[in-house]
Every structure is written in C-alpha cells, then in structure tokens.
Amino acid sequence: MKKPARHVLVCGSFRNGTVNGTCNKANSELLQYLAEGADERGLDAMVSSTGCLNVCTHGPVVVVYPEARWFKQVDEDTAEAILDYLENGTDVDAEHVLAA
C-alpha cells in the first residue's frame, strides 16, 4: 500500500450515529471539489470525510495532515486556496485559518 504524503479531512458532521453538525451541507461538494482538484493537480494527497471535528461554529471545516492545519468556513474559493497551498505552499487567507 502506498501512503499519501498528505491527508485532507473534510468534516462530514457525523455525531453519535447521526449526521448532525454544521458542516454537513457543504461536505459532499467540498469533498468532490478537493478530490477532483487534487487529482487534476497530481497532488500526493488523499481526501476523506470525517466525523464531527468538534469546532462546529467554524464550519465547514477542513484539516490537512501531517502539518495539522485547520481551515474554517471553507467555501469554493477557500477550497481552491487550500489546493494552492497543497501544491505550492502558498498561504490561505488568515480569515479561513482556524489553527496552523
């Protein structure tokens, strides 16, 4: 098995067996946008959905590992900036950085 260099986690809002959090509405679109963008750019990154990341007031939330950068209120423009960050290391607007 080849391990990806990075893992992009998109909050899927699952809590206690239900889909309940604030990120849910954006999850499938963000997941597809980031996965397709990573493929198109040839990034060594896996994009996955998670359970609730417990920062619901900041949703939609995306986290990049191994560097543990957390992004908040991720919309399509921010998702594009995250892809730029993954590809080139360029900064994402501080307004959308939850933890770096």
Ligand code: FES
């Ligand atoms: S639903 Fe995304 S952080 Fe809780």
